[in-house]
Amino acid sequence: MDILTARGLVMTYGSTRALDGVDVTVRAGESVAVMGPSGSGKTTLLHVLAGVLRPTSGTVDLAGTDLVALSDAQRTRLRRDDFGFVFQSGQLLAELPADENAALPLLLAGRPRAAATARARELLARLGLAGMERRRPGELSGGQAQRVAIARALVGSPSVVFADEPTGALDQATGREVLDLLTSAARAGGAALVVVTHDPGVARWCDRTLAMRDGRVVGEFRAPAPQHQVPLP
Ligand SMILES: Nc1ncnc2c1ncn2[C@@H]1O[C@H](COP(=O)(O)OP(=O)(O)OP(=O)(O)O)[C@@H](O)[C@H]1O
Numbered sequence: 290m291d292i293l294t295a296r297g298l299v300m301t302y303g304s305t306r307a308l309d310g311v312d313v314t315v316r317a318g319e320s321v322a323v324m325g326p327s328g329s330g331k332t333t334l335l336h337v338l339a340g341v342l343r344p345t346s347g348t349v350d351l352a353g354t355d356l357v358a359l360s361d362a363q364r365t366r367l368r369r370d371d372f373g374f375v376f377q378s379g380q381l382l383a384e385l386p387a388d389e390n391a392a393l394p395l396l397l398a399g400r401p402r403a404a405a406t407a408r409a410r411e412l413l414a415r416l417g418l419a420g421m422e423r424r425r426p427g428e429l430s431g432g433q434a435q436r437v438a439i440a441r442a443l444v445g446s447p448s449v450v451f452a453d454e455p456t457g458a459l460d461q462a463t464g465r466e467v468l469d470l471l472t473s474a475a476r477a478g479g480a481a482l483v484v485v486t487h488d489p490g491v492a493r494w495c496d497r498t499l500a501m502r503d504g505r506v507v508g509e510f511r512a513p514a515p516q517h518q519v520p521l522p
């Protein structure tokens with residue numbers, strides 16, 4: 290089943306065509322890597338697919354709803370309820386412990402504190418952070434902090450998780466570990482994943498890789514069924 294279908298996406302900034310006619314389909318539960326040189330439009334594409342940016346033209350259909358036609362308030366609500374986000378770094382609140390950081394989307398949506406943090410702690414444990422739930426971001430390694438960010442992205446059981454270079458601030462080995470956990474956790478939660486990465490090894494973890502250049506999708510690689518899938522502990 291297709292969950293997200295974008296057609297004819299164009300995004301212009303003055304004379305720059307950040308997106309120059311992009312068609313993308315994301316199926317429920319699949320993982321899609323987006324690769325390409327700096328400035329090729331990867332972040333812009335992610336933001337348009339996620340309803341953060343409204344494209345100059347084109348449509349983005351999420352299970353029957355055109356995101357482009359929604360009001361800002363409607364898109365904000367939809368982002369909160371249907372999507373999860375992981376950024377490069379720095380998205381955790383320094384003064385909150387890991388469990389409250391991970392529970393934040395549920396707390397903002399008005400869920401009772403006890404239930405929200407319990408759900409967050411369950412995810413943190415599955416991501417290998419049992420015992421670290423009360424640590425603040427400053428007391429975690431970069432890789433551990435990104436796992437908290439992954440827990441936060443998944444805590445609301447989103448249909449799609451968007452990640453923009455989620456391992457960009459980590460060394461390659463830690464980055465791959467985090468990418469591995471991100472793809473496994475998204476699969477386990479039934480969420481589709483769209484991940485921008487510079488790591489060419491990523492095809493190992495994703496079902497498909499899209500190659501971007503100059504605002505266009507210029508290639509698509511379908512990875513063989515991943516043999517390397519570490520089940521969540
Ligand atoms: N808010 C903006 N205003 C003007 N131009 C922009 C804006 N955002 C992006 N651009 C331009 O659009 C193009 C695509 O940018 P984008 O950030 O999507 O690239 P990217 O592939 O994510 O690059 P990187 O790998 O460096 O993150 C670039 O030429 C960029 O300068």
Ligand SMILES: [Mg+2]
Binds near residue numbers: 331332333
């Ligand atoms: Mg970018």
